[in-house]
Amino acid sequence: xxxxxxxxxxxxxxxxxxxxxxxxxxxxxxxxxxxxxxxxxxxxxxxxxxxxxxxxxxxxxxxxxxxxxxxxxxxxxxxxxxxxxxxxxxxxxxxxxxxxxxxxxxxxxxxxxxxxxxxxxxxxxxxxxxxxxxxxxxxxxxxxxxxxxxxxxxxxxxxxxxxxxxxxxxxxxxxxxxxxxxxxxxxxxxxx
Numbered sequence: 001x002x003x004x005x006x007x008x009x010x011x012x013x014x015x016x017x018x019x020x021x022x023x024x025x026x027x028x029x030x031x032x033x034x035x036x037x038x039x040x041x042x043x044x045x046x047x048x049x050x051x052x053x054x055x056x057x058x059x060x061x062x063x064x065x066x067x068x069x070x071x072x073x074x075x076x077x078x079x080x081x082x083x084x085x086x087x088x089x090x091x092x093x094x095x096x097x098x099x100x101x102x103x104x105x106x107x108x109x110x111x112x113x114x115x116x117x118x119x120x121x122x123x124x125x126x127x128x129x130x131x132x133x134x135x136x137x138x139x140x141x142x143x144x145x146x147x148x149x150x151x152x153x154x155x156x157x158x159x160x161x162x163x164x165x166x167x168x169x170x171x172x173x174x175x176x177x178x179x180x181x182x183x184x185x186x187x188x189x190x191x192x
Contacts, residue, residue, distance in 0.1 A: 073123050092131075
């Protein structure tokens with residue numbers, strides 16, 4: 001019998017100028033998983049960079065979409081079709097300006113809120129009932145344009161340290177989800 005597939009998508013913008021910006025928390029988290037699992041994200045498929053690996057007997061696909069953020073759904077829609085993956089086996093990791101810097105919020109479902117990447121994904125999925133990990137990047141300061149804020153880098157040592165911890169926590173949360181399911185991941189990591 002063929003193994004069920006689990007898909008983990010970290011959202012971000014491709015290109016060096018966007019590396020490690022607030023909008024790229026999904027890429028930063030999947031980079032950690034890629035290193036942990038010795039699964040380099042080098043396979044080009046479904047508008048993304050992929051790695052396939054077996055974790056706890058499950059076939060796991062790690063993905064960083066290579067479209068720009070507001071077209072992320074193209075990649076996710078193709079992945080779901082190609083791997084015939086049920087929605088509850090899809091996990092999306094992305095930034096949230098409504099959460100304090102470095103805080104995690106794990107959910108089974110939800111709307112896109114103000115996030116264009118999630119808005120695009122919801123246009124390419126049959127429902128909004130799939131797990132997601134939102135990583136807080138802090139609210140935009142007074143006078144900042146939202147696009148400039150999410151494309152900005154972490155300025156202070158404190159911000160950088162808080163986010164490094166958040167990426168590790170988010171990666172741990174992904175592993176908890178794979179091993180024990182979304183309820184366990186939510187109990188263990190919400191608010192962390």
